[in-house]
Amino acid sequence: MSWAGFKKKLDRTGTKFLQTVGSIEKTVDKEFEEEERRFKSLEAKSEKLHKEAKGYLDSLRAITSAQSRIAETIEHFYEDSTDDTLAGKKYKDAIDRLEQDCREYLDDPYRQTVTEPIGRFCAYFPDINEAIKKRDKKLLDYDSQRAKVRKLVDKPSDDANKLPRAEQAANEAREIYESLNTQLVNELPRLIDLRVPYFNPTFEALVKIQLRFCQESYESLNSLQEYFADHDQVDNKVEAVLQKMRDLAICGMG
């Protein structure tokens, strides 16, 4: 930090302290504060949205890769048995196709229409926060200059030039603060209002991607129905086989 920057910081810390103890008056702009709170709420929600969007893609990938590995294993299980390899083979083909489709038609569109746009929106927030911080600092400067003027009015100095100079400084500080404040008060609502037009295309694209994903998965799996028996008896079957295995003499050594 530069020397000037350090000194400014020190002065502002002093002003802040004097404000808390009440010896310097604090300017309050309710309108700004309201907008700031709304902005903070937008920021928090958008960032959470970004996180959920990323998590969604990750879980989709986890699902598709787990199911393709399962298909592989199942095919392997069938490999050395003579009958009924068809279902395993057909199933593996279908899952492989889905996996490939996902890579081609899901990953990129999702990134381009969902995660990146939301991320880009969130990338604006640091700028705003910087502007808010700057506004707060300039406000402190203004408050402190104004307090100096007041002091000079209450206790006129011997130097007649002091008061006009302080007034001039206070005016300048006010101008700087006000221009920043007005900009924020005008533009924060604009940003907040833009959230719906901005997120809406993402919303639509997301729904389209999701629909496509489950439709394709459903339809391609559904076309394999004929290879699969009804699964009502499944539980008993599994239990029966496991029992047969346990009955083998090679399992009796425990």
Added chain:
Amino acid sequence: MSWKGTTKAFGRLPQRIATKTGLRTETKDLRFDDIQTRFTEMTKQTEKLHDDAKKFRDGVSNMLNHQANFADLLVELYNPITSEEASDGVVTRRTKTPAQAMKATEEYAKLMSEVRDTILAELDSIDRRIIMPATEFLDVIKLIKKTVTKREHKKVDYDRYQNSVKKLKDKKDKSLSEEKQLHKYEDQLERATQEYDHYNELLKKELPLFFEYRVEFIEPIFECFYHMQLRIYGLLFEQFEQLAELGYFDFESDIIDGFDKKIVDAREQLEDITLFKRSKQNKKQDESSRKQSSIRESARTGSSGQVPTYSKDHIEEDDEPPAYTPTPVRAQPPPPPPVSRKPKPVRYVVALYDYDATADGDLSFRKDDKIELIKRTPDVNDWWTGKLNGVTGVFPGNYVAEL
């Protein structure tokens, strides 16, 4: 290990070492080895199935949660953003979210939480019907492994007694005690042979049976998994179809094209917000004043760099890293580069902003990097070709200033 077990393990040790070092020969049963390889492979496969089924289950439950949370957040975002402690007397300008959009998000959130609850409630059948049986199957495998180990031990015994008997038999002039010893070894050899044969034959007979059962076992599991998958995707599909019935979404257009068309307006308006640029512009000013000696300010920065009030055109052309959509722009091949009027050996440009490659063939650089210009077009909104640190690639022309 029991005391007995320890003694046995100890007794087998010399034989193991001897076979390892190749001093003594080991009985080989190729058919058994074959079966055992298959058995090991199967164990691995089953473990994999077990783990992947878990991953699948967790993936589905994460997906359902993420999509429901996303939908809820969207509803929150579409609802008017207010601060909790709304102060009276302050008139805030708020644009209401179009009723249709609001309805669509609410419907979306409702359907997503419904489908989450429905599927999550059924998801434990993956546990019950796939993961648990696979665990039990692995337990069976563990039992069989014990038998395999036992056979292995018996084989070591068999080999070592055979060895001892052979050694003594080969010896001429046996002492009395050696004769006795031989008898003892022969007894032991006989027992070891029996035991080894027993386990060896048993495994050779029953492991193939077990392999057959395994197919019987995997079939219902497979069917079950298939039906579960079908059900999950079916339920999801149903919900999204319901959502489509709202008529709010345009399912005709391509996903990316539709998105690109719709986002343009909002993106432009967002870029109009001067708050975002102010900081960047200031930074640029600082930067350029610091580096004035080395960088001659280009006409572009000079024209608007210091002017606090700017028109929209200036902003878009000059101050903000311009919004660009890589794909559509790149789709049109850039016009042929004009012949350079002043043919200089090497020309350089300086990066005004950071640029990260968004596609293969893009040149990434950081602000203030000096890039060798290989090919430029008259249009700054075009893609130019440059070279940096030995890498050649294209980049948006409006990200750099010419020296």
